[in-house]
Amino acid sequence: MSTHWLAERARAAASAASGWRTNGSGAAAGGNGIGGRDVGSAPVTLDESYARCRDLNRRYGTTYYRSTYLLPPVKRHHVHALYGFCRYADDIVDDLGSTADPAERAATLEDFGTRFFADVERGGSDDPVLKAVVHTVRAFDIGTDCFRRFLRSMAMDFTVETYERFEDLLDYMDGSAAVIGEMMLPILEPLRPEAFGHARDLGIAFQLSNFLRDVDEDLDRGRVYIPQEDLRRFGADPWVRRCTPEWRELMAFEIARTRSYYDSADLGVAMLPPISARCIRGARALYSGILDQIEAAGYDVFSQRVRVPGWRKLAVAYRVYQP
Secondary structure: OOOOOOOOOOHHHHHHHOOOOEOOOOOEOOOOOOOOOOOOOOOOOHHHHHHHHHHHHHHHOHHHHHHHOOOOHHHHHHHHHHHHHHHHHHHHHHOOOOOOOHHHHHHHHHHHHHHHHHHHHHOOOOOOOHHHHHHHHHHOOOOHHHHHHHHHHHHHOOOOOOOOOHHHHHHHHHHHHHHHHHHHHHHHOOOOOOHHHHHHHHHHHHHHHHHHHOHHHHHHOOOOOOOHHHHHHHOOOHHHOOOOHHHHHHHHHHHHHHHHHHHHHHHHHOOOOHHHHHHHHHHHHHHHHHHHHHHHOOOOOOOOOOOOOHHHHHHHHHHHHOO
16 A cells, blocks of 8 residues: 555556546646546545546556455545555656656646646646546645655656665655555554554555565666665566566565554554554555565566466455455
8 A cells, every 4th residue: 555555556557547648738637537627627525536436446456456445434435545646656657657757747847736736725626537536635635745745756756766875765665655554554543652653664565565476567667766875785686577586585684674664553553443453454465465475486577577476366355345
């Protein structure tokens, strides 16, 4: 959840998901894509906006979408709205099918943020996705600083291709992952304020799991999220796209560090109401399963994209549903 308790970024489906385009000034022109609407079209209703967000979650964040069904319906659609916001921004940045150059994408992302913050201020939106997002933000009094930090990290992807130290990567993940846990907390209604830090750690754990799974896809975008100091320490080079002994040692180290964030997150689950805890336990089990699958593949993330098998997803769902 980008993350993030939402941050399954589903990069492989980005070009199919997005239909955003620019109108020459960098502003999103919309149409049949994730957000925006054609001039003259009927205004979207709030129910339709939430349905749009739910469909985005269902199609492009399947692991997390299944976890939302462990929440009561009265909360589920708010989580879909947050996913819709993240997906909207992520596709502006990472749609490999778009012909827009980085400057146009950056302008579109900035316009998206400007429209969102203006809509939050006035209390409503005409955008097919943002209408639901604004409603959720105001209903749970989610701080707009969370969204500013998220958009800052998204914008970093236009200019930052590597991270020297893990601390540098943590700065990026503050907005791309940890902040999503902060967004989610008002919806999950924690019983203790100490849950805050553990929610951030779960977001980081999810993001790191995705980074390790998606090394090959990120190389296609010219990015390496594994810290450069780690690559030098183990003598591993992702650009050769081969599972060498050095690469396996590196991945074992990165997986161990990621699991330490899951361990911290587990402490926070006990600080949630039972129905919220059930959802997070399900998402945690599914996302951490990515690490298990990487290990089962001998740390080879280049030959094919590792996936959590369907039977395991069903087993997780059955287990967390038990009293």
